[in-house]
Every structure is written in structure tokens, then in C-alpha cells.
Amino acid sequence: MRKILTILLLSSIALTLISCKRDAVEEEETPVLTINVESETWIGTHEYFNVFEGVTVTDQSEIDYTEYLTVTSENCEIDEDGYVNIPSILMECFFVYEVLHDGLFARQLSTLWIASTHPYIPADIQVINEWNFDDESEIEGWNTHTGSTGSIDVSIEEGSLKLVVTSGTDSIDPRIDYMGIPFEEDGWYLITFTVKSSTETKKIFFDIGEFDLDTGEYQTYDRGYSHNLYLNEEMVTYNLFYFIQQDCNNGGIIIELGDLMNSVGIDATIWIDSIVITHLKY
Numbered sequence: 358m359r360k361i362l363t364i365l366l367l368s369s370i371a372l373t374l375i376s377c378k379r380d381a382v383e384e385e386e387t388p389v390l391t392i393n394v395e396s397e398t399w400i401g402t403h404e405y406f407n408v409f410e411g412v413t414v415t416d417q418s419e420i421d422y423t424e425y426l427t428v429t430s431e432n433c434e435i436d437e438d439g440y441v442n443i444p445s446i447l448m449e450c451f452f453v454y455e456v457l458h459d460g461l462f463a464r465q466l467s468t469l470w471i472a473s474t475h476p477y478i479p480a481d482i483q484v485i486n487e488w489n490f491d492d493e494s495e496i497e498g499w500n501t502h503t504g505s506t507g508s509i510d511v512s513i514e515e516g517s518l519k520l521v522v523t524s525g526t527d528s529i530d531p532r533i534d535y536m537g538i539p540f541e542e543d544g545w546y547l548i549t550f551t552v553k554s555s556t557e558t559k560k561i562f563f564d565i566g567e568f569d570l571d572t573g574e575y576q577t578y579d580r581g582y583s584h585n586l587y588l589n590e591e592m593v594t595y596n597l598f599y600f601i602q603q604d605c606n607n608g609g610i611i612i613e614l615g616d617l618m619n620s621v622g623i624d625a626t627i628w629i630d631s632i633v634i635t636h637l638k639y
């Protein structure tokens with residue numbers, strides 16, 4: 358009996374020792390931290406981005422170290438809450454995610470691409486000009502420039518602005534414009550309209566900007582958002598976005614109808630309707 362008890366006791370001690378040794382091994386295992394962040398993120402201009410959103414730091418035992426995470430960037434500004442000051446122009450931000458806690462360290466790089474052909478449309482919009490061309494009075498304020506060889510005849514037909522265009526040999530003439538609209542610096546504007554052409558391959562240039570009253574020169578103020586459009590024989594609705602770089606009091610729409618690249622010597626009758634200029638407020 359004593360022998361059995363002794364064996365049991367020894368077995369128990371041995372098991373305890375093995376158990377303690379296992380605990381010791383587990384305690385000695387060094388946590389390895391992983392920063393769980395996408396290596397690349399794409400957003401449009403005027404979307405917000407927070408460097409901490411959705412990012413976690415864990416070790417192999419799923420212990421959370423997220424509270425020790427820091428993020429820095431050499432080329433983009435991050436505010437104290439983690440929001441990035443997104444510039445309006447196309448670019449990228451480089452972020453360095455780091456965690457340092459109790460001698461443990463991890464680093465992860467991440468790139469935010471800010472790229473979009475246009476911003477999203479916010480809830481707060483303001484229609485600043487609108488033309489439905491339902492009667493002759495809506496031609497008022499639209500000016501034409503014919504250049505040396507082109508011509509343009511403006512009228513209203515079936516509720517649309519009708520432009521009978523002889524292309525001529527200039528690229529910027531003939532043209533039609535409407536000026537006197539104030540645009541705000543750093544403002545996003547959306548222009549919608551419908552347009553069709555008697556000739557499928559006719560191309561027009563649609564832009565917003567300002568006439569310098571001193572020089573008589575037209576100056577474009579958008580940043581890479583001017584638009585060359587191929588027209589269709591059916592009415593097509595366009596939504597064109599523009600970003601204005603500086604205040605202009607005498608801004609407006611300009612539509613060039615002449616010898617544009619890939620549209621040389623093409624005469625056409627063009628119908629435009631339902632032009633709406635909207636200021637997008639972010």
C-alpha cells in the first residue's frame with residue numbers, strides 16, 4: 358500500500374513539474390505584434406480618411422495592442438483625431454504605422470491614393486444658374502465669337518439652344534459664352550446639360566473660367582477638369598465637375614466649337630438644353 362501511495366505521490370509531483378515547465382515555456386514565448394492595416398487604400402477627393410479607422414494591432418494570442426499604435430506621415434497632415442487633411446489635387450499619402458510597447462515593436466507602411474475624376478455630390482448644393490431655353494429671352498447674356506473664318510447662328514428651337522456652326526479654321530473660335538457668374542476659390546462646381554449634334558463626330562470644348570476685362574483674354578481656372586466632348590446624334594446628358602483655383606467675379610461657361618483636335622473642318626448644328634450650374638458645398 359505504501360508503495361502504491363509513493364508511486365502516486367511521485368507521479369503527481371512529476372505531473373506538476375511537467376505542468377510548471379509548460380507554463381514556463383508559454384510565459385517565455387515573446388509576443389509578436391501584427392499591425393492589421395491595408396497596404397493601399399483608394400479614396401476620392403473630398404472623401405474623409407481616418408488613419409486609425411479599422412486598424413488593429415494584435416499578437417499571436419489575439420491580445421490587443423491597438424492603443425499603442427501611432428501613425429506618422431512625411432507628406433500629409435494628420436490631425437490629432439487621426440483625420441487626414443486631404444488635398445484637392447490628385448496625389449498620394451504615405452503613412453508609417455508603428456507600435457512600441459514594453460520592448461515590443463512593429464512597423465507597417467501604408468499608402469493612401471487620393472484619386473478621382475470628380476468628388477462625390479454632397480447633400481448641400483446650391484443651384485447658381487439655370488437655363489431651359491424654352492423661350493427667346495434665355496438667349497440673353499450668351500455671347501458669340503466667330504473668329505476669322507467660322508460662323509455661329511444662335512436661336513431657340515423646340516425648347517433648346519440651337520447653334521448652327523461653321524467650323525472655320527480656328528481652334529477656339531467660333532465659340533459661345535455666358536459670363537458674369539462669380540465662382541469661389543477652392544469651390545467645386547457641377548455643370549449638367551444635354552447636348553446633341555447633327556453630325557456624330559463633332560467635338561466641342563466645354564469649360565468654365567473668366568474673361569479678364571482688362572486684356573479681353575479668357576482664362577481657365579479649373580485644375581485639369583476642362584472637357585473635350587464628342588457629340589452624339591441623340592441627346593446625351595453630361596455631368597461635368599470643375600474645381601476653381603481662385604476667386605473670379607466675372608466667371609462663366611465657355612463652349613468652343615471650332616477646329617478642335619480630331620474635329621477639324623466639321624460643320625454641325627448643335628442643340629443644347631437644361632444647363633444647370635451647381636455649387637457643391639463640402
Ligand SMILES: [Ca+2]
Binds near residue numbers: 490491516517630631
Ligand atoms: Ca428646354
